Amino acid sequence: MAWETAEDARKSILEDGFFLVRDPQIGERVKEMEGKGFPYASEYGLDFCKVNVLDDRVRTILESFFDWSGLGLYRTFGRDPDHNFLFMNRATTEMQVLVVQLWSNGSRVRFWGRSQLHALNGIAAANGLLEVPSGRLEGLGLQPTEVVLERGGLALLDARLAFNIIEGFAITFAFATQEELRTWSKMRIPKQIDRLDQKMAEMESKHIGVNFAFEKSG
Template sequence: MASAVSASTSGQLSRVVLDEDGFVVLKGSEFGRRVRDFAGKGFPLKSAEGLDFCKGNILNDDRVRGVIESEFPRCGLGAYTVLDTAQRKPGFFLYPGEPARQALVVQLWSNASRVLFYKGSHLGRSLQPTNGDRLLEISTDRLPMSPVELVFEDGGLTILDGRLCFQIIHGFALTLVFAAPERLGKFAKMILPDSPDLKAQVDRMTTAKIGFNYEYKS
């Protein structure tokens, strides 16, 4: 079974679970409701509302922020997107052969989502995924481990080692990737409208430990 994280779980304990399993889980009906409402607005990620959603549901959640800040002395948001069943094969954000965890993936799940997590795949040094449209991909017959299936009837939230393999079977996940500085530079900068208000909002959200990999264009 996947390991669940309560509100009182420390970032250090979560790091132990991430080391062993590659993912931790938060279940709660509030996540599914929030994602559903955000989806109803068309996922306005590149807007003040999108930044507010990130702040309110990730940065202001002590459980999530605690895991991120415990993992990295300094990191930045490298990706902010939506993943769904268009992902045809199991996939990774980072190569599992990398010797250290350089990114955490935070996923907020819609209601009735089903996902397969390949527990321990983040340690699979011999796995050789290929480049897919959005993720590194690998065929199931090349994965030596069996997946753990999770069902989020009311939505939920997961935090993954960036090297962990997963596959969405049903539903979708609002997905954020927080990467260490040495890895962040390999992510394409996310584009925001060149708005003084948005710039000020990003500045207000930036902390001593968590920054944002944005570029502004008219």
């Protein structure tokens, strides 16, 4: 897979709100994760994150935006062609959260480019995200970019960008600044699973952390 430079990715995210790479390796790894039943809170699940998200390519882009950011979301969002979603409303000029999406084979998605530059006033949706109607986006003069990912791929987007999943699904990660992450609930990890504390430590670095907490035993 040919990657653009981190500078190109940063420019695309700042201007359009997203950066996309088609990658059949990602598609196959997502298929394997699906076959295992999406065991996020497991040694396999943490290794999956480390290999596919915290590699040098994505890490470099993350660090170009934030001196420090923490992983605060790790879950899957699937097909919902009738709704446009965003992860957070625009509250500040600077981006506070970068979202990493690993797309399944056969995915089809619309990204509303430059929507992150507007106050969309999204409202709470049933899937835990925010929802904004197409009429609101079109009224701002925005038009979606539709992308077909026959063999999967990776997208990085400003959490304030609106998107619409027509087919497929994305294993999704969100990295937030320290100030923003303070307002998020910690992701729970079962204490009884061996080696997860070591795996969590391996995921952290000077510039990237994780917002996990072990569940109390018993």
